[in-house]
Amino acid sequence: MDESKSYQVNLNIFQGPLDLLLFLIKKEKIDINDIPIAIITKDYLEYLDKKEKINLERESEFLFMASLLIHIKSQMLLPRENISKEEADPRQVLVNQLLDYQKIKAACSILRKKEEERLHEWQRTTFPVSYISEDTEFSEVSIFDLAETFFILISKKGKENIKIIKGKDISLKEKTREMLGYLQKNSYMDFLDYFNNQKTIREALISFFCLLELIKTKAVIVTQKSLFHPIKVWLKKENNRWGLT
Amino acid sequence: MGPHLKNIIESLIFVSLESLSLKKIKSVLTEFTDKEIEEAIKELLESYSSNNRGIQIIHTGGGYLFSTKPENDLWIRRFLKIERKNRLSSAALEILSIVAYHQPITQAEISSLRGVDSTHSLKTLLHKKLIKITGRKKSPGNPLIYRTTKKFLTYFGLNNIEDLPSEEEVLKLVDTEIENR
Numbered sequence: 001m002d003e004s005k006s007y008q009v010n011l012n013i014f015q016g017p018l019d020l021l022l023f024l025i026k027k028e029k030i031d032i033n034d035i036p037i038a039i040i041t042k043d044y045l046e047y048l049d050k051k052e053k054i055n056l057e058r059e060s061e062f063l064f065m066a067s068l069l070i071h072i073k074s075q076m077l078l079p080r081e082n083i084s085k086e087e088a089d090p091r092q093v094l095v096n097q098l099l100d101y102q103k104i105k106a107a108c109s110i111l112r113k114k115e116e117e118r119l120h121e122w123q124r125t126t127f128p129v130s131y132i133s134e135d136t137e138f139s140e141v142s143i144f145d146l147a148e149t150f151f152i153l154i155s156k157k158g159k160e161n162i163k164i165i166k167g168k169d170i171s172l173k174e175k176t177r178e179m180l181g182y183l184q185k186n187s188y189m190d191f192l193d194y195f196n197n198q199k200t201i202r203e204a205l206i207s208f209f210c211l212l213e214l215i216k217t218k219a220v221i222v223t224q225k226s227l228f229h230p231i232k233v234w235l236k237k238e239n240n241r242w243g244l245t
Numbered sequence: 246m247g248p249h250l251k252n253i254i255e256s257l258i259f260v261s262l263e264s265l266s267l268k269k270i271k272s273v274l275t276e277f278t279d280k281e282i283e284e285a286i287k288e289l290l291e292s293y294s295s296n297n298r299g300i301q302i303i304h305t306g307g308g309y310l311f312s313t314k315p316e317n318d319l320w321i322r323r324f325l326k327i328e329r330k331n332r333l334s335s336a337a338l339e340i341l342s343i344v345a346y347h348q349p350i351t352q353a354e355i356s357s358l359r360g361v362d363s364t365h366s367l368k369t370l371l372h373k374k375l376i377k378i379t380g381r382k383k384s385p386g387n388p389l390i391y392r393t394t395k396k397f398l399t400y401f402g403l404n405n406i407e408d409l410p411s412e413e414e415v416l417k418l419v420d421t422e423i424e425n426r
Contacts, residue, residue: 120315
């Protein structure tokens with residue numbers, strides 16, 4: 001009884017038919033060079049009987065194994081006219097395959113041990129950088145630069161002949177949250193890109209107010225590498241007054 | 246030469262995210278001779294292995310890398326709020342060892358060695374960058390061929406592919422397993 005119980009549990013770790021055969025061989029405590037096919041086949045059929053539910057995918061692999069065993073056995077039973085040395089024992093193919101597989105299993109256990117050792121050693125996966133990295137030595141831009149860029153954008157947007165059916169009203173607070181969320185996710189925001197992506201002028205306008213508000217409260221910092229370079233908005237690290245973490 | 250060069254190399258290893266190879270160090274430190282650099286690295290490694298520090302320099306993936314000492318694992322995990330690190334599934338590990346020992350190898354060859362279809366786990370390993378596609382085999386159908394990556398070496402703490410347990414070691418383990426039956 002105990003035996004059959006552990007049998008069931010162990011089956012969960014099987015990956016394929018070779019695993020099954022290895023397991024059966026271990027269970028019978030036999031040399032793989034001398035596979036008693038009848039016993040293993042019987043064992044396997046017993047196992048199938050015991051199963052309540054059948055996992056088709058796995059069972060088909062097991063069935064493959066079983067049929068292979070039966071095929072080998074039938075070949076052994078059939079009398080052959082000329083037994084050449086080359087095709088001496090049909091079991092040999094299986095034995096070779098099993099030996100190869102055992103080697104793989106052994107290599108696995110060695111690699112698993114190494115993995116285990118390495119899992120206790122930690123490396124940094126990212127270099128801890130401040131919110132402005134070394135390639136971005138920016139100068140702060142004035143509100144006027146910002147405003148100018150914004151109005152250029154707005155006039156561009158205005159030329160797009162789009163009729164709005166009914167814009168969704170977005171509150172300043174909502175937009176601020178959205179913007180801060182964006183900053184937290186992307187580390188910085190390209191000023192031009194961000195406003196270009198706003199759906200309506202109204203929304204862009206609200207975003208702009210939000211940005212001004214954020215600058216005023218020193219929640220964000222706005223930088224530009226030099227004239228005509230993209231203007232970037234950065235989140236100031238320690239600021240948390242908007243209740244976002 | 247001297248402590249100065251040693252310090253420079255230490256800093257280079259510190260800022261490097263992947264294992265820093267000797268070749269790379271040499272290409273950066275053009276003022277120094279190869280011999281000076283090698284000596285300095287040796288000194289650096291010695292000072293780390295003799296010092297009782299929380300970090301160590303490990304020689305893996307064909308280069309040098311800072312890592313924490315294994316005995317501090319418990320507290321690091323507590324600090325990073327990581328219960329335990331994910332291990333590879335046994336299917337993935339099996340494929341990985343097949344690729345490692347039989348590379349370059351095709352998917353069909355892997356599947357036939359295992360006696361089971363390996364498509365899914367192969368994808369996972371590719372995604373984890375532990376194996377890579379290096380080309381196509383010149384055989385019917387031109388199947389893709391796979392090899393292990395540098396990340397594979399670092400993952401298992403191996404310095405190069407020759408560092409893998411040898412065939413004899415593996416066979417010895419197989420033998421003891423058969424005896425233990």
